[in-house]
Amino acid sequence: MHKTQDNRAWFLILPVVILVAFSAVIPLMTVVNYSVQDIFGPGQRYLIGLEWFRETLRDPEVHRAFLRQMAFSGIVLAIEIPLGVLVALALPRAGWKSSLAIVFLALPLLIPFNVVGTIWQLYARPEIGFFGRVINDLGIGFNYTADPISAWVTIVVMDVWHWTPLVALLAFAGLRSIPDAYYQAARIDGASRVAIFRYIELPKMRSVLTIAVLLRFMDSFMIYAEPFVVTGGGPGSATTFLSIRLVNMAVGQFDLGPAAAFSLIYFLVILLVSYVFYTILQRVSAQ
Amino acid sequence: MTMQTQTSAQPAPGIASRLKGSALSSRAIGPILLGLYLCFQMLPIYWLVRMSLMQPGDIMSSSAFLPTAPSFDNYRTIFTDPAWYMSYVNSLSYVALNVVITLSVALPAAYAFSRYKFIGDKHVFFWLFTNRMAPPAVFLLPFFQLYSAVGLFDTPLAVALAHCLFNVPLAVWILEGFMSGVPREIDETAYVDGYSFPRFFLTVFLPLVRAGIGVTAFFCFMFSWVELLLAKTLTSIEAKPIVVAMTRTVSASGLDWGLLAAAGVLTILPGAAVIYFVRNYIAKGFALGRV
Known part of the structure; x- marks a missing residue:
């Protein structure tokens, strides 16, 4: 759309800038401050430069948490995006069935994160939970408190359960914007179901799917409460993702300096990856 | 579609049922999968509701699908x-x-x-x-x-x-x-x-x-x-x-x-x-x- 050049528009965005400066810039500056100091107590702090950054980048625990985090985000994106699209394709387009399915589908999105964790902590238990019992009845040994693979399966299935609806609803919104005429034209041309998907539905969903990938990447990369409630990062440190590691450092061990350096690196990684996605998104919506 | 298959295949029942089956399955596969997915979606929530109606002792000892001795005591407490x-x-x-x-x-x-x-x-x-x-x-x-x-x-x-x-x-x-x-x-x-x-x-x-x-x-x-x-x-x-x-x-x-x-x-x-x-x-x- 054509936009007018007018710098007075700054007055309109001033409230947002002030609010975000208060709730983001000041705290971020505090983090930067911590990251270059060694703090022993009130009044006892020493400037130590980039030492904490060097230490964090060399910490093998951090490396492992980072690899785990990448694996987790990769796995959930690889499952949730195709599954969400399939669910969206299967949803009825209109009528009460459509409304009902959407209400059921959206329900997990509005459950507080720790309640999601609580639900799965109980639901996946081998003795008292439906999910855990069914898997064990199939003859597969499943116990998420002792076995790392079970713990990973539980966390991944929980995330798929929790967030696939977001992808499905986004994809559904994209599908609904396709005029009926496109489908009629495809039917006249004798296009196969796969061809309709490939040449009509997928292009129309491209921009909403980019949003879905962006949101899912950011949120899965910051995941904290759900795995923390279910496994507490265990067994051992098998499900200790970046946020869990960070909170342990900052609140558990009160290592403010290293935690702050870690925070900044963490933030920069998300920023970098999201910038790439964001640029792609801008390019897609420009087309 | 389904109607046509049914009527035209009347004389040969064996083929008819096979045809009807395949037509039905291709038509119904979407809703069935969606239904299964929604079950997957609702079951954990049902499990939470089930436990909310039970006493702690019963929760720890039972994995039956229906709640044992359901009551609203927990809600009353809250x-x-x-x-x-x-x-x-x-x-x-x-x-x-x-x-x-x-x-x-x-x-x-x-x-x-x-x-x-x-x-x-x-x-x-x-x-x-x-x-x-x-x-x-x-x-x-x-x-x-x-x-x-x-x-x-x-x-x-x-x-x-x-x-x-x-x-x-x-x-x-x-x-x-x-x-x-x-x-x-x-x-x-x-x-x-x-x-x-x-x-x-x-x-x-x-x-x-x-x-x-x-x-x-x-x-x-x-x-x-x-x-x-x-x-x-x-x-x-x-x-x-x-x-x-x-x-x-x-x-x-x-x-x-x-x-x-x-x-x-x-x-x-x-x-x-x-x-x-x-x-x-x-x-x-x-x-x-x-x-």
């Missing part, structure tokens, strides 16, 4: 104990505050981004967006110190302001999408007719994007209602939200799972009510005005 029900009030009050604050700052900003070019517009837009990417864990300690320093610690306002960190950028983003869908000619006509900017904005423009405002409010409600980490850090006793009250159900005999499950079910209800009211806009809303 509704008669102020420590429980006041935490719901706390949660709802910071969520409401957050929605109001977020919308009142995001509406003018989204308008500016959708209508004007100005120095640094793209940079500010991306900078806002970066805050949506900031992991709340990064901000825990600074937030605690900042809100303690200004005397807001343990008030709903502190949590509401902290949640603006991720809700304001999202709100600007969604609203900008919806506002860009409103033709510029409407603005120009209104100015030609002698409307001042505030009058035009409040009486003409906002009603035009009310679907977008509703959708934005829904998203702000959602992300504020479900957040745990910041809400937990910024409150202690006075403003304790329900998500935090739930993390403290440890008694002498260990965790009271029944009570925890009942509290969990009650945290799902406001969300379910909100979804019900916006069910017809939800599909459009999830496209964030950008389809």
Whole structure:
């Protein structure tokens, strides 16, 4: 759309800038401050430069948490995006069935994160939970408190359960914007179901799917409460993702300096990856 | 399709049933898979409801599909104990505050981004967006110190302001999408007719994007209602939200799972009510005005 050049528009965005400066810039500056100091107590702090950054980048625990985090985000994106699209394709387009399915589908999105964790902590238990019992009845040994693979399966299935609806609803919104005429034209041309998907539905969903990938990447990369409630990062440190590691450092061990350096690196990684996605998104919506 | 297959295949029953089967299966496979998926979706929630109706002892000893000795005792405890029900009030009050604050700052900003070019517009837009990417864990300690320093610690306002960190950028983003869908000619006509900017904005423009405002409010409600980490850090006793009250159900005999499950079910209800009211806009809303 054509936009007018007018710098007075700054007055309109001033409230947002002030609010975000208060709730983001000041705290971020505090983090930067911590990251270059060694703090022993009130009044006892020493400037130590980039030492904490060097230490964090060399910490093998951090490396492992980072690899785990990448694996987790990769796995959930690889499952949730195709599954969400399939669910969206299967949803009825209109009528009460459509409304009902959407209400059921959206329900997990509005459950507080720790309640999601609580639900799965109980639901996946081998003795008292439906999910855990069914898997064990199939003859597969499943116990998420002792076995790392079970713990990973539980966390991944929980995330798929929790967030696939977001992808499905986004994809559904994209599908609904396709005029009926496109489908009629495809039917006249004798296009196969796969061809309709490939040449009509997928292009129309491209921009909403980019949003879905962006949101899912950011949120899965910051995941904290759900795995923390279910496994507490265990067994051992098998499900200790970046946020869990960070909170342990900052609140558990009160290592403010290293935690702050870690925070900044963490933030920069998300920023970098999201910038790439964001640029792609801008390019897609420009087309 | 199915009707034709049935009638034309009448003389040869064997082929007919096979044909009918394949026609039915290709037609029905979508709804069946969707049904299965919705079962997968609802079962964990059912399990929570089931446990909320049981006593802790029964929960730990039974994995039967139906609840054993169901009763509403857990719910009665929650509704008669102020420590429980006041935490719901706390949660709802910071969520409401957050929605109001977020919308009142995001509406003018989204308008500016959708209508004007100005120095640094793209940079500010991306900078806002970066805050949506900031992991709340990064901000825990600074937030605690900042809100303690200004005397807001343990008030709903502190949590509401902290949640603006991720809700304001999202709100600007969604609203900008919806506002860009409103033709510029409407603005120009209104100015030609002698409307001042505030009058035009409040009486003409906002009603035009009310679907977008509703959708934005829904998203702000959602992300504020479900957040745990910041809400937990910024409150202690006075403003304790329900998500935090739930993390403290440890008694002498260990965790009271029944009570925890009942509290969990009650945290799902406001969300379910909100979804019900916006069910017809939800599909459009999830496209964030950008389809």
